[in-house]
Amino acid sequence: MSGEPAITVDVRFHRGDFTLEAAFSAGPGLTALFGRSGSGKTTLIDLIAGLARPEGGRIAVAGHVLVETQRRLFLPPHRRRVGVVFQDARLFPHLTVAQNLAYGRVFARLPHDRAEFAAVTGMLGIETLLTRQPAGLSGGERQRVAIGRALLARPRLLLMDEPLAALDDARKAEILPYIERLRDEAGVPIVYVSHSVAEVARLAATLVVLDGGRVAASGPAEAILRRADLIPLHGEPGxxxxxxxxxxxxxxxxxxxxxxxxxxxxxxxxxxxxxxxxxxxxxxxxxxxxxxxxxxxxxxxxxxxxxxxxxxxxxxxxxxxxxxxxxxxxxxxxxxxxxxxxxxxxxxxxxxxxxxxxxxxxxxxxxxxx
Missing domain, CATH: 2.40.50.100 (RNA polymerase II/Efflux pump adaptor protein, barrel-sandwich hybrid domain)
Known part of the structure; x- marks a missing residue:
């Protein structure tokens, strides 16, 4: 819908001793959720994906309402068209790369599209891996396949929950350019969880800082990363x-x-x-x-x-x-x-x-x- 933000979130959620009350909106491109461990980043991802139900609030993607508690609206995960990429790639070990990639389309009940398949595998540099098994891939290759599987389901939104956390520095350097291409070429808004200043500075257009289940700040990344009151535990402002x-x-x-x-x-x-x-x-x-x-x-x-x-x-x-x-x-x-x-x-x-x-x-x- 014209004029709508790429994503709007305003939710309340309680689990044990932890309470999340978070509200933000962001435009196209990559929005980073940033903060220390336990600040609520993954919980917020779960709420957007439909893996958890908020006690109150609203979530919308490009004008499509996913959750609105006042109307008792809660779309289940399979109806949200939200792709999720976790820290571990979660590929099916008994399937080839090509079969893993096809699974996302089957789950979304989409027909095979040869041109789209070629475009996604080419963008992610995985076209030469299609006949291989996940066990024979590097960590960076597995993550690229997981991203491709999510994209081929034609999501309205892509959620990436610390996708580089399990990779060493060499594999991170390998995959970052592909995430940049994904951000710039796929046309899908991304919500990206990280506690790395370097990753956020390189990738994000919008930055949402979480602290203790609250949004401490949100806005353009270049403005937020200058604030010493938000960055000291994670790196130097700049x-x-x-x-x-x-x-x-x-x-x-x-x-x-x-x-x-x-x-x-x-x-x-x-x-x-x-x-x-x-x-x-x-x-x-x-x-x-x-x-x-x-x-x-x-x-x-x-x-x-x-x-x-x-x-x-x-x-x-x-x-x-x-x-x-x-x-x-x-x-x-x-x-x-x-x-x-x-x-x-x-x-x-x-x-x-x-x-x-x-x-x-x-x-x-x-x-x-x-």
């Missing part, structure tokens, strides 16, 4: 920048990115010119200079203006507006005082090229020309 690969810097051999904040030199990226990337810069990696830096090894000095100073108990977080993009720097109170930093002052945000992790760059949308 900035998210959407940028485009401009080319290779001839003098340094580094990759040159361009965006609202200006130009950045980062370690060599295997991305084509025009590719759109998301860059996360933690506050601890940013220095602040009051004049054009000279005699420094750092390659990046972005001009900007101080937008705000936020005390956070560990010092002061400096919000720097660089062409409309907000960077974050963590300084001591003494440094703020000595440099006479106040809102409105023009400064330079200084970042070392070596501070960037080459595996930490995400894809934000399909490649664009520049």
């Amino acid at each position: 900035a998210l920048l959407d940028m485009v690969v401009e080319g290779t810097d001839e003098a340094s051999g580094l990759t040159r990115l361009v965006g609202r904040a200006g130009h950045l030199l980062v370690p060599d990226l295997a991305r084509s010119i025009g590719a759109a990337v998301r860059v996360r810069i933690p506050a601890r990696d940013v220095l602040v200079a009051t004049h054009v830096p000279q005699g420094l090894s750092a390659r990046n000095a972005l001009p900007g203006r101080i937008a705000a100073l936020v005390p956070d108990g560990k010092g002061v977080l400096i919000e720097i507006d660089c062409g409309g993009a907000i960077l974050l720097a963590r300084l001591t109170e003494a440094a703020v005082r000595d440099l006479a930093l106040v809102p409105g002052r023009e400064v330079y945000a200084v970042v070392k090229s070596a501070a960037f992790d080459p595996d930490g760059f995400g894809t934000t949308r399909p490649a664009v020309a520049i």
